[in-house]
Amino acid sequence: MTGAAGARPIALVGLPGSGKTTLGRRLAHRLGWELRDTDLEIERRTGRSPAQILDVDGEDAFRRVELSTLTELLDGSRPVVVACGGGLFAEPGARRMLLETAWVVALDAPDSTLLERIGAAADRPLLRGDVAARLAELRRRRDRAHAEAHLRIDTAATSAEVAEAAIRALAGAVAVATGTTSAYPVVVGEGAADHLEAHLPAGCRRVAVVTDRSVETLARRLHQVNSGSNIVYCQKGLPAGEPVKSWAATGRLLERLAGLELGRRDALVAVGGGSIGDMAGFAAATYCRGIAWVVVPTTLLAMVDSSIGGKTGVNLRAAKNLAGAFWQPRAVLADSSVLDTLPARELASGLGEVAKYAMIAEGELPALLEHGLERARQGDVRTLTAIIGRCASIKAEVVGRDPREGGLRAVLNYGHTVAHAIEAAAGYGTVTHGEAVAVGMRVAGRISVASAGLPRADLEWQDRILDRIGLQPLPPVEPAAVLSRLGHDKKAVGGELRWVLLSRRGEPILDQRVPDGLVRETLEEVLLTS
Numbered sequence: 001m002t003g004a005a006g007a008r009p010i011a012l013v014g015l016p017g018s019g020k021t022t023l024g025r026r027l028a029h030r031l032g033w034e035l036r037d038t039d040l041e042i043e044r045r046t047g048r049s050p051a052q053i054l055d056v057d058g059e060d061a062f063r064r065v066e067l068s069t070l071t072e073l074l075d076g077s078r079p080v081v082v083a084c085g086g087g088l089f090a091e092p093g094a095r096r097m098l099l100e101t102a103w104v105v106a107l108d109a110p111d112s113t114l115l116e117r118i119g120a121a122a123d124r125p126l127l128r129g130d131v132a133a134r135l136a137e138l139r140r141r142r143d144r145a146h147a148e149a150h151l152r153i154d155t156a157a158t159s160a161e162v163a164e165a166a167i168r169a170l171a172g173a174v175a176v177a178t179g180t181t182s183a184y185p186v187v188v189g190e191g192a193a194d195h196l197e198a199h200l201p202a203g204c205r206r207v208a209v210v211t212d213r214s215v216e217t218l219a220r221r222l223h224q225v226n227s228g229s230n231i232v233y234c235q236k237g238l239p240a241g242e243p244v245k246s247w248a249a250t251g252r253l254l255e256r257l258a259g260l261e262l263g264r265r266d267a268l269v270a271v272g273g274g275s276i277g278d279m280a281g282f283a284a285a286t287y288c289r290g291i292a293w294v295v296v297p298t299t300l301l302a303m304v305d306s307s308i309g310g311k312t313g314v315n316l317r318a319a320k321n322l323a324g325a326f327w328q329p330r331a332v333l334a335d336s337s338v339l340d341t342l343p344a345r346e347l348a349s350g351l352g353e354v355a356k357y358a359m360i361a362e363g364e365l366p367a368l369l370e371h372g373l374e375r376a377r378q379g380d381v382r383t384l385t386a387i388i389g390r391c392a393s394i395k396a397e398v399v400g401r402d403p404r405e406g407g408l409r410a411v412l413n414y415g416h417t418v419a420h421a422i423e424a425a426a427g428y429g430t431v432t433h434g435e436a437v438a439v440g441m442r443v444a445g446r447i448s449v450a451s452a453g454l455p456r457a458d459l460e461w462q463d464r465i466l467d468r469i470g471l472q473p474l475p476p477v478e479p480a481a482v483l484s485r486l487g488h489d490k491k492a493v494g495g496e497l498r499w500v501l502l503s504r505r506g507e508p509i510l511d512q513r514v515p516d517g518l519v520r521e522t523l524e525e526v527l528l529t530s
């Protein structure tokens with residue numbers, strides 16, 4: 001596994017007069033990329049202007065030329081800003097291609113501004129006649145398509161300000177491309193959530209901000225920095241931590257969304273750790289049969305893991321995460337500076353999960369962790385941003401290849417077979433997820449040395465990293481209780497547990513059977529010494 005991420009083109013869409021060319025020039029200059037305008041490309045390729053093709057060959061023929069031109073522009077050979085011609089994004093084929101391969105930025109401004117910019121509109125064939133009426137008609141026809149864009153930005157401000165807003169809203173974004181819905185960005189860095197409004201769907205009037213009470217101050221700050229539009233923010237503060245992931249709390253939240261009269265085009269923003277994200281995401285998946293949601297993760301674990309991949313859910317009496325849905329967010333905005341208030345135990349828990357990524361993937365993460373672990377523990381924002389960015393890339397790559405956990409996504413479960421059993425045996429809430437994962441990794445690592453060829457040096461590297469994280473030791477847990485939980489899990493998967501092991505660092509192997517005796521011996525050895 002590599003965890004690689006490439007530069008993604010930026011495509012500008014919008015009604016006539018929304019400023020695609022002007023902003024395109026600014027953006028391209030600012031990024032040092034090429035600007036390509038689909039209309040000019042068509043002229044270059046065919047020797048005819050779009051107006052001529054439309055007049056002579058009709059709209060269908062024009063759209064075909066436009067689509068093949070777009071395919072060429074998005075071939076991925078160079079970083080490019082694409083200013084898209086009028087109705088291009090309203091065409092389903094072009095829209096799918098753009099949403100999968102580029103960051104699509106929908107530009108908009110009030111009709112009065114657009115009309116002023118359009119002027120006489122002599123060269124705009126789709127706006128001949130009563131310009132205001134034609135513009136209103138175009139807006140009505142294209143509104144739904146524009147709502148699907150990754151970002152929406154009001155261009156009433158100066159083009160320099162708009163370009164900066166777009167750049168900052170996407171700075172360092174990792175794309176999660178699940179194939180089932182449009183790709184979405186994971187934006188990592190200081191101030192990542194300051195451009196929250198750009199990530200809300202066009203047409204969104206109300207936003208329900210769901211947060212847990214320990215991060216309410218952060219949620220309030222988000223309202224303040226994002227209060228430039230007509231969107232109404234409604235906040236709901238819930239109890240902190242795992243208890244919020246209950247059926248009852250979800251029901252109360254859904255009733256509250258209805259009470260706020262949230263509509264199908266409105267959105268929910270989850271500000272919090274994995275508990276809030278899982279529960280609020282589940283509410284977003286079910287309210288009105290699914291509304292848009294954005295995650296602002298506030299724990300390290302949520303930033304590197306739970307917020308990415310669209311797994312949402314709540315706990316039932318019988319088991320954790322038993323009710324849930326796959327529901328991908330529109331964006332994940334991970335502001336590493338909000339970790340400064342996170343208790344040290346929770347930060348260490350997140351680092352446990354980070355260590356897992358360092359064992360399952362190749363690339364820079366192992367070195368980053370080896371050299372930056374102490375700085376990360378002290379909350380150094382630059383180090384944390386780098387680490388979170390790498391983990392997000394790895395998770396995005398895995399999720400992109402296996403959106404619904406059909407196979408490959410299991411690599412993320414290295415160390416988790418035993419971790420889940422420890423969490424259940426110790427009693428939920430007694431140990432943090434990362435503490436349990438670290439012990440699970442020690443077990444899976446030793447089994448990997450014994451039966452999958454993992455070099456001992458790789459296991460020693462893993463153990464040294466885990467030792468340096470500063471995780472709280474487990475409370476006394478009986479190996480027999482953990483084995484009994486593993487037995488339950490075995491029944492749940494039809495009689496045989498399948499392990500994720502490593503043949504070397506960065507090379508996970510799936511679906512491994514491990515003899516019961518080896519599991520017992522290794523577990524006893526690890527639990528006695530941790």
Ligand SMILES: NC(=O)c1ccc[n+]([C@@H]2O[C@H](COP(=O)([O-])OP(=O)(O)OC[C@H]3O[C@@H](n4cnc5c(N)ncnc54)[C@H](O)[C@@H]3O)[C@@H](O)[C@H]2O)c1
Nearest residue numbers: 214240241242273274275298299301302306311338341342
């Ligand atoms: N959906 C997935 O793919 C996925 C993956 C891994 C884990 N999870 C789930 O995530 C949950 C655990 O998430 P978590 O570890 O983020 O814990 P959490 O959400 O329970 O938060 C832990 C504690 O930290 C507090 N907190 C959060 N952010 C803070 C901040 N910035 N400053 C101060 N305090 C803060 C919370 O109030 C809480 O008390 C579990 O329910 C687990 O099942 C889901």
